[in-house]
Amino acid sequence: xxxxxxxGPGLVKPSETLSLTCTLSGGSLSHYYWSxxxxxxxxxxxxxxxxxxxxxxxxxxxLNSRVTMSIDTSKNQFSLKLSSxxxxxxxxxxxxxxxxxxxxxxxxxxxxxxS
Amino acid sequence: EIVLTQSPGTLSLSPxxxxxxxxxxxxxxxxxxxxWYQQRPGQAPRLLMFGSSxxxxxxxxxxxxSASGIVFTLTISxxxxxxxxxxxxxxxxxxxxxxxxxTKLEIK
Numbered sequence: 338x339x340x341x342x343x344x345g346p347g348l349v350k351p352s353e354t355l356s357l358t359c360t361l362s363g364g365s366l367s368h369y370y371w372s373x374x375x376x377x378x379x380x381x382x383x384x385x386x387x388x389x390x391x392x393x394x395x396x397x398x399x400l401n402s403r404v405t406m407s408i409d410t411s412k413n414q415f416s417l418k419l420s421s422x423x424x425x426x427x428x429x430x431x432x433x434x435x436x437x438x439x440x441x442x443x444x445x446x447x448x449x450x451x452s
Numbered sequence: 453e454i455v456l457t458q459s460p461g462t463l464s465l466s467p468x469x470x471x472x473x474x475x476x477x478x479x480x481x482x483x484x485x486x487x488w489y490q491q492r493p494g495q496a497p498r499l500l501m502f503g504s505s506x507x508x509x510x511x512x513x514x515x516x517x518s519a520s521g522i523v524f525t526l527t528i529s530x531x532x533x534x535x536x537x538x539x540x541x542x543x544x545x546x547x548x549x550x551x552x553x554x555t556k557l558e559i560k
Contacts, residue, residue, distance in 0.1 A: 382489075382497065382540055382551040397548045398453075431496055437544040438487035440508070442496040 339364035341432050341443035349426075349450050355419040359432030359443060366390050366410045370436040373406065373417045375428040376445070383428075387436040388415055395436075422450045454478055454543050456552035464560040471528040473555045475541035483519035485545030488526045491554075492537040500539075501526065533559075 345357035359371070372387040386396035388406040396404045400419070408415040419426060427450045434441040455478035465471055475486070483504040489497035499508040501517040504524055514529045528535055536559050541552040
């Protein structure tokens with residue numbers, strides 16, 4: 338059964354870059370889209386963007402200038418970088434399989450932006 | 453972008469009752485591109501429905517979905533204790549793909 342696991346720092350300073358990695362187990366990154374979604378504490382869901390196995394990306398325009406996604410199929414990992422973070426970027430970040438719709442979700446990791 | 457407005461914000465019902473959740477799109481949206489997710493407290497969301505009315509694998513048949521124009525409905529018959537959660541709709545017909553703000557289904 339496919340499982341996704343997010344990893345990365347739980348605390349990031351304002352103006353720095355948030356970096357997260359998602360590792361897929363029990364499957365392959367080939368032939369699918371892989372998404373990042375975030376959820377501020379007590380709030381709703383926001384799709385950050387997605388990447389496919391060929392590294393083709395699509396980002397939410399609201400975050401477009403600050404987001405970079407990458408993929409390493411040899412390691413079964415894909416990654417998210419979000420630059421110039423502020424407190425408003427504090428959220429649980431989920432990696433997931435699919436975008437239309439999202440079919441498998443990771444458990445999520447809380448990233449807090451604070452000095 | 454397409455804005456999805458879910459109603460009600462909170463729905464208070466008892467186990468065994470039926471629930472009707474609504475999701476209204478701000479513009480025309482094909483019924484093929486609407487999904488519903490369930491999020492239990494402290495858990496990640498999980499896919500319930502896609503294409504408005506197709507159940508994801510493992511989802512019981514007490515969950516059903518429908519569409520009428522720009523209004524999409526998730527119906528849960530005979531509520532079980534594990535159904536009390538937050539439900540989100542998502543459109544994936546037009547980028548950026550967007551979510552509704554959620555409906556909390558709570559035990560009365």
